[in-house]
Amino acid sequence: MILPSSPQSFVDVLIVSAGPAGLMCANAPAHAGIKVRIVDQKVVPVTAGHADGIHSRTIEILQSYGLAERLLQEGTRFDRAAFYNPGPDGGITRTRRTQAIFAPTGRYPYTVTRHQAGIQALFRDSMAAKGVLVEQPVIPTAIELSHVNSDIEDPKAYPVKVTLKHLDSAEGKSEVVYAKFVLGSDGAHSWVRKAFNIAMDGDQTDSIWGVVDIVPETDFPDLRNWAVIQSNHGTLMNIPHEGDMVRFYIQLPPDTDFMDPETGRVDWAKASAERIIECAARIMQPFLLSTVGEAEWWTVYTIGQRVARSYSVQDRVFIAGDACHTHSPKAGQGMNASMCDRHNLAWKLVYVLRGWAKMSLLKTYESERLKYARDLIEFDRKWSKLFRDKPQSEANEDGASQEEFLRMLETSNGFMSGIGIRYEPSAIVDPGHQSCASKLTVGERMIPHDFLGAANAIPVNIHDMLPSDTRFKILVFLGDISVEATMDRARALAKRMDAPEGFLKRFGQGAHEKVFDVLSICATTNDKMDFTDVPKLFRSHWSKVLLDDQDMTDRGGGGGYEAYGIDPAEGAIVVVRPDGHVGKVAPLEHLDDISRYFANFLQE
The missing domain is CATH 3.40.30.20 (Phenol hydroxylase, C-terminal dimerisation domain)
Known part of the structure; x- marks a missing residue:
């Protein structure tokens, strides 16, 4: 066992980053009596924007923690989808309305939107009842994993040494934490993942997306439905939000100057909410669009479709969420996949820490969730292609058709809603009988x-x-x-x-x-x-x-x-x-x- 010369603290589970995945995995062990610490580099929690859609299975999971009722009260539910294609006059015309989410056995056969701050508040309040608060702004600056096999194999040992820096202290106070397990939920540029050289397989797409949350002034009739608009000026997804707010996901034109061609990153001097809304207005013609007040939140980004080669290091350090899989936002899988990662892992950690289960149980986290992530990336490639392709019209008969969208929705409903996710046979999945x-x-x-x-x-x-x-x-x-x-x-x-x-x-x-x-x-x-x-x-x-x-x-x-x-x-x-x-x-x-x-x- 690694022993410090002047130990400052020991903890069962140290969680890096207080996004939805991190909070999910802090909440469950905290209620099970496990000693948990969770740190985040932000000075204050996010207050708007970011991930927003909660699908059928994730609502069921939140219900199992006693959190669904509040979500349903505070969030916005939508059941219907509307599809628009290029019209004969150069504008757009509605071609179909249908069920938004096909979840035949779902207890909640719909999607609920709630900005990420609202989702995180569910867990923060639940954890606070057990005395667990997010420590921020705090960042890890060093991490070491013992090379002694007996440390790794003994569930009572503290084989992970992490140095934390408290950013709000004038002298840059640091402390050493010795943990039994460390969980990295620290996003696509994960410090934990990079610290252990875990590779990400996949590539960066050339798709540039703008996202904006606004209260619109418009005569567009499907504002309170999930609307997929394919026009000659680009593709837009309309997502209803709290109150009168909506979110627009907009695939920006390839000739946009929002991206710096040398760095491949957003040129924030040229990107703005106003320019994103201008793109939306062109796509939505002949319907009118303006905004009431300023945008609540906006961002621009390119899409990477990648998955980590491993989800764990010696079953002592784990990653989850965007730290191990990145993909487009078009099917709203990001936050759902991230929380489901940690829901899968949480109970397994509790059993091992209590001494009720063998350490080998932890291997099933990677085997179950890594396969899911690979399936997710494959699904996302097909789904993204439908958005990227030019829409079918009289002038473009070979374009992406509404029928293709509907077939994708119907055949992938179990995956998109989460209710059809199946784990393969293993020590904890026995299909006999x-x-x-x-x-x-x-x-x-x-x-x-x-x-x-x-x-x-x-x-x-x-x-x-x-x-x-x-x-x-x-x-x-x-x-x-x-x-x-x-x-x-x-x-x-x-x-x-x-x-x-x-x-x-x-x-x-x-x-x-x-x-x-x-x-x-x-x-x-x-x-x-x-x-x-x-x-x-x-x-x-x-x-x-x-x-x-x-x-x-x-x-x-x-x-x-x-x-x-x-x-x-x-x-x-x-x-x-x-x-x-x-x-x-x-x-x-x-x-x-x-x-x-x-x-x-x-x-x-």
């Missing part, structure tokens, strides 16, 4: 569905029973326990699950409720049973017993077994990981397979 829950794809997130509380006959969405509290959720689909043989099977199952050799006792760390949250779902109508009928193991609390039945008004609930592809006569056990993805399904008789699943990565 997939047929016993044929419509719950192992590796994908748990599908939301309304069930009834057996104790009160009130509908509850299964997602509300799967909070991000770092526990594995064991969903036991018992079948219809009003049938005597099924009830006998349920009692026998409870006895086997609670036996010393069962996975609850083997991996439950002395009190299985710390690691496993057991719920039962019965295919029994609410008039034929009480929640107390199920064996005690399956009802640690009255809220843990659910029914696959309609509510008292026949407006919701029912059909859950069918939706998940589970035979009520056979039942099934579904293991949901702490990040909401299905890790394993098995018949009720195959408890040994579930034990083997957990033995892959948990400590007995």
Whole structure:
């Protein structure tokens, strides 16, 4: 172990940069009792602009942390998309309206916009409740990782030494921090990534984009929809925002002088919000466009489509978000991908730090999220090409057509919304026995569905029973326990699950409720049973017993077994990981397979 001559501080997790990804990964361990510090170089947090779109799956994740309700109250929802092409008179004409996000199993089948400061405030306030505040302005100036294998392999060791500089101190105060893990969420020019020479594969595109947030004065009718405008003067995306504000993403003409040809960087002396708005006005003709007051925020940038070769260094230093993947803003994946990176990693860090899981669990962060990032870049190349190509018109019959856009939306809906992301088989994704829950794809997130509380006959969405509290959720689909043989099977199952050799006792760390949250779902109508009928193991609390039945008004609930592809006569056990993805399904008789699943990565 590296030991300082005069140590100043030790910490479980040090996070560099307080963007959405960093805050996501600070919030979860903080609530799990892990010692976390998070530093950021900015003097004050961002107050406007930057990343803005939250897709269906990310809203579900925020809901699992108890943060979605505030997002939905403060953000702007849009459900509809409008498409415009060049018109016969040289202007633009609307060719179609359609659903904005195709998320058939999404609990929130729409997108919500909220500027990045608002998103970050969700996490900052949540962390503050646990006494964790962002330290700023603070930057790392040096980082060292121990070369001693015993340090790297011992989860109790502090193998990372980081020197931090406090920029607000007159003498430039520095301190040394010894960390078990360091997480770099410090953007496309990541200091952490460069410190360990992690290469980025990909290239810089020649696309130049301007972004501006304004309150417009316009007669454009689709201002409050997601609108994709392809004109003879360029391409524009209209995104509704808070209040009367909108955001324009504008692909600037290739002959623009916004970029310095020698450096390839923005020439800020020539770029301005006014010039971006002038480009928007040309694209939107014949509709009129002016602004009410000044732009709230704007920027100009070129697009790089790159992905890091590695997401970790010895599973002690990790990178996430723009630090390991950069792409265009056109599908709104940046902030969503970044937060999902850290949502994937957070629970794994907690398990290792608590001593509940083997260090090897951390390798699944890179294997799962790196593949996703490569798929994201490939998707972004295809999506960007549709925007870059000249639109189809009478004068350009070979241009990008609206049908191509719609096909891309429909075929990529699971990827864009996030609800279709699937992790490949691994130590924590075991697709064996997939047929016993044929419509719950192992590796994908748990599908939301309304069930009834057996104790009160009130509908509850299964997602509300799967909070991000770092526990594995064991969903036991018992079948219809009003049938005597099924009830006998349920009692026998409870006895086997609670036996010393069962996975609850083997991996439950002395009190299985710390690691496993057991719920039962019965295919029994609410008039034929009480929640107390199920064996005690399956009802640690009255809220843990659910029914696959309609509510008292026949407006919701029912059909859950069918939706998940589970035979009520056979039942099934579904293991949901702490990040909401299905890790394993098995018949009720195959408890040994579930034990083997957990033995892959948990400590007995």
